[in-house]
Amino acid sequence: MSLCRKMVHFLRRFAQPPHFDDEEQTRIAQTQHLLLVVCLTIALFAAGANALLQRPIPTTALLSCSGVLFISFLLLQTRRVRLSIIVLLGTIIMLTASLQFIGHGAHDTVTSLYATMIVIGSLLLDRRSFIGLVVATLLVIAGIVTAEARGLTRSPYEGDFGDWFDLALILGLTAFTSRLLSESLERSRARARANEQALAQQTEALRLSEERYRILAANLPDSAVLIFDHNLRYVLADGPELAATGYLKEKIEGRTLYEVVSSSFAEQVEGNIRAVLSGRRFSAELPFRDRIYVCHYIPLIDDCGAVKYAMVLLHNVTAQRQAEANLRASEAQLRMLAENMGDAIMQLDSHLNVVYVSPSVRRVLECEPEDVAGKHIAALVSPDDAPAVATAIEEARESGASAIRVEYRFRNSQQMCIWLESEIRLLYDAQQRFEGAILSTRDVTRRKEVEAERERLIAELEQKNAELERFTYTVSHDLKSPLITIQGFLGYLEQDIRNGDTDRALSDIRRISAAARRMEHLLRDLLELSRIGRVSAEPQTVPFNMIVQDALELIAGRIAERQARITVAPDMPAVYGDRRRLAEVVQNLVDNAIKFCDNQTVPEIEIGVHAVSDNDVVFFVRDNGVGIDPRYHDQIFGLFNKLDPQSEGTGVGLTIVRRITEVHGGRVWVESAGRGAGATFFFSLPTTHTQQHGVGHDRQRIQSIAGGR
Amino acid sequence: MTDSAFRVLLVEDNDDHAELIRRILGEHQRAPQIVHISDGESALDYLYRRGTWNDPDQSPRPHVILLDLRLPRVDGLEVLTSIKQSSELRHIPVIVLTSSSADSDVSRAYNAYANSYLVKPFGFEEFRSLMRDVGVYWLTHNKLAVV
Numbered sequence: 001m002s003l004c005r006k007m008v009h010f011l012r013r014f015a016q017p018p019h020f021d022d023e024e025q026t027r028i029a030q031t032q033h034l035l036l037v038v039c040l041t042i043a044l045f046a047a048g049a050n051a052l053l054q055r056p057i058p059t060t061a062l063l064s065c066s067g068v069l070f071i072s073f074l075l076l077q078t079r080r081v082r083l084s085i086i087v088l089l090g091t092i093i094m095l096t097a098s099l100q101f102i103g104h105g106a107h108d109t110v111t112s113l114y115a116t117m118i119v120i121g122s123l124l125l126d127r128r129s130f131i132g133l134v135v136a137t138l139l140v141i142a143g144i145v146t147a148e149a150r151g152l153t154r155s156p157y158e159g160d161f162g163d164w165f166d167l168a169l170i171l172g173l174t175a176f177t178s179r180l181l182s183e184s185l186e187r188s189r190a191r192a193r194a195n196e197q198a199l200a201q202q203t204e205a206l207r208l209s210e211e212r213y214r215i216l217a218a219n220l221p222d223s224a225v226l227i228f229d230h231n232l233r234y235v236l237a238d239g240p241e242l243a244a245t246g247y248l249k250e251k252i253e254g255r256t257l258y259e260v261v262s263s264s265f266a267e268q269v270e271g272n273i274r275a276v277l278s279g280r281r282f283s284a285e286l287p288f289r290d291r292i293y294v295c296h297y298i299p300l301i302d303d304c305g306a307v308k309y310a311m312v313l314l315h316n317v318t319a320q321r322q323a324e325a326n327l328r329a330s331e332a333q334l335r336m337l338a339e340n341m342g343d344a345i346m347q348l349d350s351h352l353n354v355v356y357v358s359p360s361v362r363r364v365l366e367c368e369p370e371d372v373a374g375k376h377i378a379a380l381v382s383p384d385d386a387p388a389v390a391t392a393i394e395e396a397r398e399s400g401a402s403a404i405r406v407e408y409r410f411r412n413s414q415q416m417c418i419w420l421e422s423e424i425r426l427l428y429d430a431q432q433r434f435e436g437a438i439l440s441t442r443d444v445t446r447r448k449e450v451e452a453e454r455e456r457l458i459a460e461l462e463q464k465n466a467e468l469e470r471f472t473y474t475v476s477h478d479l480k481s482p483l484i485t486i487q488g489f490l491g492y493l494e495q496d497i498r499n500g501d502t503d504r505a506l507s508d509i510r511r512i513s514a515a516a517r518r519m520e521h522l523l524r525d526l527l528e529l530s531r532i533g534r535v536s537a538e539p540q541t542v543p544f545n546m547i548v549q550d551a552l553e554l555i556a557g558r559i560a561e562r563q564a565r566i567t568v569a570p571d572m573p574a575v576y577g578d579r580r581r582l583a584e585v586v587q588n589l590v591d592n593a594i595k596f597c598d599n600q601t602v603p604e605i606e607i608g609v610h611a612v613s614d615n616d617v618v619f620f621v622r623d624n625g626v627g628i629d630p631r632y633h634d635q636i637f638g639l640f641n642k643l644d645p646q647s648e649g650t651g652v653g654l655t656i657v658r659r660i661t662e663v664h665g666g667r668v669w670v671e672s673a674g675r676g677a678g679a680t681f682f683f684s685l686p687t688t689h690t691q692q693h694g695v696g697h698d699r700q701r702i703q704s705i706a707g708g709r
Numbered sequence: 710m711t712d713s714a715f716r717v718l719l720v721e722d723n724d725d726h727a728e729l730i731r732r733i734l735g736e737h738q739r740a741p742q743i744v745h746i747s748d749g750e751s752a753l754d755y756l757y758r759r760g761t762w763n764d765p766d767q768s769p770r771p772h773v774i775l776l777d778l779r780l781p782r783v784d785g786l787e788v789l790t791s792i793k794q795s796s797e798l799r800h801i802p803v804i805v806l807t808s809s810s811a812d813s814d815v816s817r818a819y820n821a822y823a824n825s826y827l828v829k830p831f832g833f834e835e836f837r838s839l840m841r842d843v844g845v846y847w848l849t850h851n852k853l854a855v856v
Contacts, residue, residue: 488726491833632782
């Protein structure tokens with residue numbers, strides 16, 4: 001079964017002509033195949049008929065002829081086409097020659113076979129082989145004619161070369177004609193093939209070009225490509241933007257503009273497309289729905305130079321336009337910020353020259369931006385601070401710091417010195433090279449003032465604190481003394497009573513009561529001193545003569561007792577302050593003057609004005625008393641300080657004088673050449689109500705409790 | 710005034726305190742001779758034999774000085790410093806006797822080479838006891854330099 005099938009398969013393959021890549025070769029092989037099949041059939045048929053009809057052609061010759069045909073067939077099937085043809089034609093020519101030889105020579109009917117062979121050869125052979133075939137044929141015929149003329153054939157004719165010439169002429173003509181026909185056929189076939197190839201190429205090119213547009217369209221982000229023909233028909237429509245607007249290319253391509261978009265929109269764009277179709281090339285912006293497109297209109301030209309299509313390349317620029325608008329808005333916002341900021345903003349280049357300055361410089365530096373722009377930073381700093389600022393920036397640059405803060409003075413256009421604080425951001429490029437800086441500058445004059453005031457207050461507080469410490473120490477010491485005395489003499493008093501020593505008992509009791517009294521005076525004076533800081537009455541402007549009068553009335557008794565002579569300068573200026581307290585100053589000074597006057601001398605006291613300035617007056621109280629050694633001029637104002645321990649009083653009088661004058665913003669001092677030279681006390685007092693040290697600080701609120709040692 | 714008498718220079722501005730000290734030290738078996746001076750300036754005058762004290766007979770060297778710190782004119786610390794800086798006087802023991810118990814005063818006194826620092830106590834018995842001890846120690850036990 002399988003063997004049978006293999007046989008069938010083999011036969012079928014055998015019956016098929018071989019196929020070649022070359023079309024011409026294949027055609028020749030097919031023709032040859034057909035020819036061989038026909039020849040084999042005829043040969044086998046002829047062999048059969050010959051045997052039946054007893055024809056003179058021997059059957060063996062026909063059979064051997066069939067064998068040769070079969071060999072040719074095999075050659076063909078083994079793809080040796082030319083050899084197969086030559087074998088076939090050669091065999092038939094040899095067969096024809098042998099038939100002529102045994103038949104009627106050159107006049108035999110089989111002679112026409114030569115013509116058939118030549119026609120076949122012209123169809124199947126190349127030119128050289130064909131010429132070889134024709135020449136071989138003519139030689140064979142010449143051989144036949146020669147043999148005939150010599151009587152070697154069985155031909156009844158006597159051959160001569162006239163017959164050969166006729167035959168050669170006919171065969172030559174046949175060969176020429178058939179070859180001419182064959183070659184012309186070949187040429188026309190080649191032309192047809194070339195045409196076909198060109199057409200195929202053209203089709204491919206067209207396909208490729210459309211493909212290119214499509215690839216282009218599909219890969220251009222936010223874009224679409226539309227190609228219109230002269231009928232405004234979409235030839236091609238593609239691209240991401242097409243899909244984004246809801247169009248499908250399958251539904252657009254092949255339809256016209258008016259069939260796809262609204263007629264109003266179509267009218268709007270028709271003019272542009274027509275312009276492209278007439279050969280113009282341009283770009284235009286086109287709003288469509290909520291999008292903005294930039295359209296490039298490009299005419300597509302064919303080989304003949306005529307506009308074939310109009311191409312519209314759409315690019316969606318909505319995002320760019322939005323970004324541009326946002327950028328403009330943020331730039332405007334930044335500008336507005338820079339212009340309205342409290343700080344003045346400056347940009348410096350790497351040489352520290354000002355390249356940008358915000359208009360707020362008018363407010364901060366009180367100068368015009370033009371005055372600052374282009375200047376070196378050093379020009380904006382007062383000469384006193386310029387080296388420090390330059391050093392700070394230089395150090396920051398060297399250490400690669402990103403920001404520093406500097407404070408410096410600046411003289412503005414009104415020549416006013418103001419304090420500025422600048423935050424300097426230093427900028428570096430990728431190689432860490434200094435590129436410039438951004439300065440944010442503000443006026444800190446007020447803060448500087450407050451800082452200075454704070455420093456002053458701290459110093460003052462520290463001083464007051466030290467004073468307070470001394471005061472506490474002094475008070476505890478001086479209050480302790482009388483208590484020790486009382487306790488001590490109480491002990492002895494007990495002894496006295498036990499011993500019946502009445503005299504010492506009386507003396508001890510006197511000491512005890514004196515100590516108790518002294519204690520009382522100390523407490524009274526301390527209380528008095530502590531009251532000074534507190535306001536007893538509204539300060540007022542009082543003529544100083546009235547104050548002196550008040551004071552003298554208070555100590556009128558003492559003055560009368562010592563018959564002191566007191567001279568008061570007339571028309572002294574008015575002072576501003578607490579009338580009662582100021583009277584205490586005069587009272588204490590006059591009291592002291594009388595107290596420290598020799599008992600044998602009549603106290604002579606002069607009160608007058610030493611100096612007058614804009615805000616205050618310096619008064620004096622001069623006496624002819626015992627005088628004070630210059631070494632003790634400061635000591636005498638200290639709390640409970642007494643130069644003479646035997647003198648009456650607690651030693652608080654001058655402390656009170658100092659406190660009152662200080663609370664009023666003045667000061668007190670003494671001048672004396674020494675013992676027996678008398679003394680002059682000076683004190684200054686304000687004439688008008690003035691703020692002490694500015695910045696809303698009311699000096700009276702800081703209570704100086706006591707001073708001195 | 711005999712050489713055998715033990716001399717105490719009492720520098721004290723408070724007369725009452727001076728009287729108390731005088732009485733208590735007077736109770737000692739070997740009652741000292743007490744020179745009372747009530748201010749720092751006069752104390753220095755006495756020691757350096759100046760002014761009213763320029764006669765050496767009137768101002769013999771004390772064996773011990775009892776010194777208050779808070780004094781008129783020249784305060785006790787200055788007097789102490791001056792004594793301890795003087796080659797003639799520095800061998801004399803200086804006993805600071807004051808009502809102040811402030812640490813700053815104590816350290817200042819010792820830094821100025823005070824030989825002792827005593828705080829005047831409240832109370833008769835306490836005061837007497839302290840002064841008796843001073844007498845026992847400085848008048849009896851303590852050995853002085855011979856100049």
